[in-house]
Amino acid sequence: MPLVDMRDMLHHAYQNNYAIGGFGLVSLDFLEAIITAAEFCRSPVILNLSEPLFGQHDFRLILPAIERAAHQAKVPVAIHFDHAKQHESIVEAINLGCNSVMLDVSSQAFTVNIAQTSHAAETAHACGAAIEGMLGFVGGTEGENAINHLGEVIYTSAEEAKVYIDRTHVDSLAVSIGTVHGRQNSRTKLDFKRLKRINDELGIPLVLHGGSGLIEDQYHKVILNGIAKINCYTELSDIAAATIRSNVQSRTKKGYIEAMQDVKNNLLEQISLYMHRWGSAGRAAEVLIQCRAWQPVEQTIVYNVQKRYLQQIYALIEQGRETLSSIPGVRQVFAGWALSVSDQYQLCWRIQFATTDASKNFQSHAEYIAFIHQLSRISEPDKINITFAATSLGTNSCLEEIKIPQAQHLA
Template identity: 50%
Template structure:
């Protein structure tokens, strides 16, 4: 995943990290990536593990990644412990994030270093997070009591150097979940962080941002965009807005949802510039198995 993100960073585009919660989402994301010859990241968030069986969905994601004709990374999003990271690595993930961003700087750094030691030993990429992005994946983000904690470029520089993470999630105004209207983003802050760390940056809470906002984020070093709530809402809306969707049975309903999710993933791929990059990425980047060997 680090190689993939490095390529995106150097060529000023972003790879979508789309939230996988069912086989339908998995198939829809892979299909869109193959249609547009795009590298793609499958994001499995620990906050969703109560809603599906990890031991069934994770192998399916690995099988899909192996079979795909485009480069696919599998990433643990917001892992809650070192044990979670270990489980993901053993399951064949190519990237992990253990979320320590709600802790004090020194604690975040210490825990992240432990994750890095574990993951790098197995050739697995680590995403660190500095600053706090409030909200929950797929939930309402209005009237949150949690406060933003914006990322500081000076702290980011120290954090990256000392933790040796491969990419860094930043807090510059996005929120997890659903919002009314687009949030206000601090591009000046993002530009300073990018200058200070010079590595792929990650945006959490990509749902609901405008095309223009995405372009500016990517122009300032964002190479990975986490995107789930919009896909989840779209699937629900698709069922609600099509009262006859179940008339031809459950399988037809599922296919219809897959197509709707796939269309949105394709829109993101076009907008974020990852389309058509698969061949170059495959040529220039090491496969996860190669790194792990």
């Protein structure tokens, strides 16, 4: 089963009065627990990577595992990059495999928030990705994620939210109605009337940040008033930490594997509880029917080249790898030479895109046009250009192989 479009996933939840968990993860234990719980509960799920939580290590190292787990899952999965601090992070997240993003400029002035989020929305939509906006400020109190959101809570205004949505065209909106990032020190008081006004005004899926630790009645009310995605990390982090402390204290000499024992199972239990509480359990099959697949696209081009231009071509290839890889929606750029000098086509470019939309955006991008113009001046006019997409919707989804007799020896 492939990744699915998060816009479709959230719209189904919004229209059917339930919420999908955006579960924060920082390790493979979290990843396996989230996927296993989703499959056990037959629930759609969102794998949430928050940029501030990856300050100690590189999130690019775990994304390949996350993407593979999503493709192999037996339930609909989306990968969301949360709280990106700059536009470049949005581009990188999409290029690395995320199909939903959020630029967090909620602490900025209203006009600045609109301008920067609009730019991010244009980029995300050009790549076929979903984007979450944020208006108001959900501060932090206590917990390892709270330090990234220090400041007083600023409640979301329904009137400003309408203007914000009209100008930014985001697909969902994170709202501030009284929750905080991190641990809740006492029973959180939520402004349900404000949430209802926002929902009545906008009519799009809303997102609750700081979703850990609320009581069941509060979850029920926010979902009935438009919340379709609930972010949860702090409670899971505390469960994992408590499990490790208990393991270490139970015996003085324990290795890493022994210390991590039962972390995944305890996380799984809590995640499953939330899936049932938020109403997403049992929804996987109907969600899958309603969702578009997040489908990668590849373009392969093989060229005849003129030998007198080989040095220029080598330089152009190095330049092209770096330049083309930075274009939004480009997953991978491969360039190679034929193994045999007798082959008719000596140079191959293979470019993988996040979606068909990203491929179309690439064709009109100024950097690509300039690159092709340079390459055409030092290559023969004949070439083979093929664009192809994923053909399987099962767990063994793969790109269709297209055999080209002239290009079969390309590196």
